[in-house]
Amino acid sequence: MEKKRGKVNIRFYEELNFFLPREQRKRDLRVSYTRGDTVKALIETLGVPHTEVDLVLVNGDSQSFDYRLRDDDRISVYPVFESFDIAAVSKVRPVPLRKIRFVLDTHLGRLAQALRLLGFDTLYDRSRDDSELATISAAEGRILLTRDRGLLKRRIVSHAYYIRSRKPQEQLLEVIRRFDLRQNSFRPFSRCLKCNLLLKGLSREEAAGKVPAQVLTLYTRFKRCPACGRIYWRGSHWEHMQKKLELLLESEK
Numbered sequence: 001m002e003k004k005r006g007k008v009n010i011r012f013y014e015e016l017n018f019f020l021p022r023e024q025r026k027r028d029l030r031v032s033y034t035r036g037d038t039v040k041a042l043i044e045t046l047g048v049p050h051t052e053v054d055l056v057l058v059n060g061d062s063q064s065f066d067y068r069l070r071d072d073d074r075i076s077v078y079p080v081f082e083s084f085d086i087a088a089v090s091k092v093r094p095v096p097l098r099k100i101r102f103v104l105d106t107h108l109g110r111l112a113q114a115l116r117l118l119g120f121d122t123l124y125d126r127s128r129d130d131s132e133l134a135t136i137s138a139a140e141g142r143i144l145l146t147r148d149r150g151l152l153k154r155r156i157v158s159h160a161y162y163i164r165s166r167k168p169q170e171q172l173l174e175v176i177r178r179f180d181l182r183q184n185s186f187r188p189f190s191r192c193l194k195c196n197l198l199l200k201g202l203s204r205e206e207a208a209g210k211v212p213a214q215v216l217t218l219y220t221r222f223k224r225c226p227a228c229g230r231i232y233w234r235g236s237h238w239e240h241m242q243k244k245l246e247l248l249l250e251s252e253k
Contacts, residue, residue, distance in 0.1 A: 002022045003034045003035060003036070004032065004034075004035045004131065004250075005034055005070040006032070006033055006035060006069070006072075007030055007031065007033070007071065007072070007077065008030075008031060008033055008042070008070075008071070008073040008074070008075060009028055009030055009031075009072070009074045009078055010028075010029050010042065010043075010046070010074075010075040010076075010077065010167065011027065011028045011029065011044075011075070012025075012048060012077045013076065013077065013078050013079065013197070014078070014079050014081050014238075015052075016048050016052060016077060016078070016079045017054070018164065019048045019049070019113070019149070019162075020046065020047060020048070020054075021046045023084055024046075026036075029049055029181070031046065033069050033088075033191065035069075036068060036142050036214050037068070037069050038065060038066050038067060038068060039056055039058065039063060039066075039068070039069060040058065040065030040066070040067060040097070041058075041074060042069060042075075043065075043077060044153050046183060047149070048077065048155050049063060049149055049152030049160070049161035049162060049188055050092075050114055050152075050153065051157055051158065051159065051161070051162075052079055052080070052152070052153045052161075052162060053077055053078070053079065053092055054078055054079055054080045054092065055073065055077075055078040055092065055172055056076070056077055056078075056091070056092055056137060057075070057076040057078075058073050058075050059073060059074050060074075062091050063091055063092075064091040064092055065092050065183050072116050080178065091098075091173040093211065095218035099121070099141070100120060100121075100143065100179060100181065100185065101120070101121040101122070101123075101140070101141065101142045101143065101144055102115055102120060102121070102123065102143050102144075102145055103122075103123040103124075103133055103136050103137050103140070103143070103144055103145070104122065104123070104124045104144075104145045104146070105128075105130075105133055105144075105146040105147065105148055105151065106126045106128070107148075108124070108145055108146070108147070108163065108171070109124060109126070109167035110171075110173070111145065111163070111168055111171045111172060114168060114171075114172045115172070115175070116192070116193050116196055117188065117189070117191075117193060117241060117245065118181075118187070118188060119186055119187025119189075119190040119191055119244070120181075120185045120187075120191075121147065121191075121196065122191075123136065123196065124196075130148065130150070130151045130154070133146070133151065134151065134154040134156055134157050135156070137156075137157050137158075137159065137160065138156040138157060138158070140149070140234045141159070142159070142194055143159045143160060143179065144157055144159065144160035144161075145160070145161055145162065145163055146160065146161075146162065147162065147163050147168045149162060159181075161174075161175070161178050163175075165236070169248065173248070178202065181192075188242075189232065189238065189241070192225035192227065192228065192230060192232075194225070194228055194230060195225050195227040195228050195230075197226055197227050198226075199223035199224065199225055199232060200223065200225075200226055201222075201223060202222040202223055202224040202231060203222070204216065204219075204220050204221075204222065206222075207222045207224075207233075208222075210231055211229070211231055211233065215233060215235065218232060218235075219233045219235065221233065
């Protein structure tokens with residue numbers, strides 16, 4: 001037996017229009033739905049991942065994603081609000097995470113390294129498939145960063161963001177803005193860029209024989225990754241990364 005269908009009115013605001021076909025952007029849409037469908041199902045059918053949505057108003061009232069659609073409902077869908085707190089109003093916003101931690105998909109290797117450079121706990125492994133990424137995000141309370149829209153629509157994913165830009169520096173600025181990361185949360189050069197683990201202090205004596213002799217004569221402070229053993233010191237490579245970081249932070253002001 002064919003399910004009955006109805007029609008509702010829906011409009012997406014601000015950056016959510018990024019996910020819509022050009023002819024559907026910034027306008028009221030009259031769309032069909034199947035009786036029994038939720039507002040979440042409709043939003044994602046139209047191409048917008050639920051993780052990008054912060055507030056859904058149905059006929060002027062805030063509703064959860066589980067709201068069952070009714071004929072002629074008027075639906076307004078809003079993205080993340082950066083200028084004020086709507087926690088007391090929104091019924092779709094996930095519970096805030098205690099810690100900012102990330103897991104990234106296979107296309108974002110350079111972004112992963114940049115986040116580690118700033119000191120953020122960032123998982124990245126090119127061998128992980130979509131199912132593994134979604135499971136890790138849900139189980140460990142990690143924000144999933146991806147350029148795969150389908151991955152963002154998985155039910156178990158609650159904290160995620162679709163990376164718009166293809167350029168690593170612009171991608172990092174996107175993440176800083178989207179999650180309101182400020183300089184006081186940065187811990188530059190505290191993690192291994194390869195393994196993601198926190199670096200441990202290493203004395204000059206312990207570094208002897210493990211770094212070039214010239215380096216040992218020029219520097220006294222070292223750090224080592226407890227997993228891969230990679231040793232870091234404030235050499236030219238460190239200074240180069242420091243300048244890149246300063247330019248990045250300057251562009252964010």
